[in-house]
Amino acid sequence: MSKQDGSARQVSAASVDSTTSPILHVDLDAFFASVELLDRPDLVDQPVVVAGKSARSVVTAANYPARRFGVRSAMPLSQAMRLCPRAVVLEPHFEKYQHFSSQVMAIFDDMTPLVERLGIDEAFLDVAGARRVRGTPAEVGQLIRQRVRDETGLACSVGAASTKFVAKLASGRAKPDGLLVIPAAQTLEFLHPLPVSALWGVGAATEATLLRQALHTIGDIAHTPLAVLRRTLGDALGTKLYELSNGIDPRAVSPGRVEKSIGHEMTFETDIDDDDVLNRELLRMSTKVAARLRAAGSEAGTISLKLRYGDFTTITRARRLAEPTDLARTIYAEARAAYEAVGQHPPVRLIGVRAENLAPAGGAQPSLWDADESWRDAERTVDGVTRRFGRDSIRPAALLTGRPRSGPQAPRPEPHD
8 A cells, every 4th residue: 555655646637526525535744743744844745743842752743854764653752753754743732633623523424414534533424415415526525625624734645436445545545635536437547556465454463374374465366266265264354355246345334433442551761569559540631531531422331451561561450330421430440440350460651541342422311310410511521621621621530649650651542743
């Protein structure tokens, strides 16, 4: 597939016929880095990395000049700086990303009611019904790109195709700041030369299995008997890859889709064995996770704890809730219970809290007596204060300690490309 640094960029001519390509995938280019550069236009042409300023930080995002040196999201910052010593490191500001994401999603919603959000910086749109008002899919895609640039200062790339899978591949190929249309009749021509790693569901292990079978391209898979793929990969994955490689993807754009999980992680400058410090970080992250759940109108059915030790051994522990929640108090209680259940363990390098098994808020049958009602009102009041005055304007008293925090980084958003 196309390189993440934009060197294999491919865009469509203005005359392209997009009438058979009503599914758009819109992806903001290097979103976190681009948002940070709005305040630093002097750095636009320089390599920029978004990360906490710590030797143990990981790259949250990198702009395209940095990517040309091989810098990628989720890479240790120390490695990124070895690859690109001239890179400028900017700290992440998640509240900015949420603000600009809301603006962009509002533009999508203005184009069509059929918008399926995929996290903070990308979405699928079905614009088949927008033709009379907005024009062809290609014209809608160009209009979206122009509005996003005019109203936010950001750039986005758009892929248009007859299926979601091909539209997403096309937007990746169009990066940065491009539009690529794949007419339905050209789907296989576009797909078949691509490497097997471009298929959804093909990770490193599956790719190695396919390469051992001399299956190097999507076209190779398309021309392999389905029975052979099922024997090699299992019924479910074999069938899925066979269908995708032949351009079969019947999934519709689903506006009701919610995020699968919401989480925060903390990497410490030095490994921590102090339970008080770790519990304070659990509370801090639980508070942030709860606020994001409420902002998304979601509740969690499962709370997951993540611990990583100095040797990079990582464990997770999940606790299913009796009732879904968006309350920090409940999330923290479950995360702390999961932590205590681990028992003795080495000093901690990274700790994380994640809300999983999400569903729209209010979907569960309400109890006759809601023991958490006062806490819910209090946390929503806090949400209002932080929206007005900033995320650090109010916090749990347990976090207002004078005790040093042993040098953890500021919480960072999850890596994005």
